[in-house]
Amino acid sequence: MLIRTGDTVEVIAGNGRGTRSRVIKVDRVTGKAIVEGVNRVYKHIRRSQKYPQGGRLSKEMPVQLSNLKFLCSSCGAASRLGARYLADGSKERYCKKCGAGAGQIAPAKAVHAAAGAGKNTLAATATKK
Numbered sequence: 001m002l003i004r005t006g007d008t009v010e011v012i013a014g015n016g017r018g019t020r021s022r023v024i025k026v027d028r029v030t031g032k033a034i035v036e037g038v039n040r041v042y043k044h045i046r047r048s049q050k051y052p053q054g055g056r057l058s059k060e061m062p063v064q065l066s067n068l069k070f071l072c073s074s075c076g077a078a079s080r081l082g083a084r085y086l087a088d089g090s091k092e093r094y095c096k097k098c099g100a101g102a103g104q105i106a107p108a109k110a111v112h113a114a115a116g117a118g119k120n121t122l123a124a125t126a127t128k129k
C-alpha cells in the first residue's frame with residue numbers, strides 16, 4: 001500500500017474511470033482512499049441545529065486502493081510504485097516505469113546502507129533494466 005495522501009492518482013475502474021485527481025485521505029484499515037471529485041454522492045441531511053434547513057450535502061466516498069494507479073510526476077504515466085533502499089540506507093518509493101524517486105518513506109538506517117543491502121537498492125534496480 002504505497003499510495004499516500006497528496007499523491008496524484010488515476011482511477012482505473014468504476015464510475016470515475018480515467019479521472020486523474022489528488023488523494024485526500026488513505027484508510028489503511030479498510031484499504032480505501034478518498035480521491036478529490038471521485039465517487040461523489042449526495043447525502044441527505046435532516047433538519048438539525050447545524051443544518052436548520054436540512055438538505056443535500058455532496059461529498060466524496062472512499063474508493064478501493066486497487067482501483068487507483070499512481071500518476072508519476074516525472075514521466076507522466078500511470079504506473080505502479082515500488083520501494084527501494086538508497087545508498088545512505090533510507091527507503092523511498094519509486095515509479096516502476098521510469099525509476100524516478102517519489103519521496104522518502106523511512107529514514108536512513110545503517111543496516112540498509114549500500115554495503116549490506118543487496119536486493120532492492122537503487123543500484124540493483126538500475127541494473128535490472
Ligand SMILES: [Zn+2]
Nearest residue numbers: 072075095098
Ligand atoms: Zn515515472
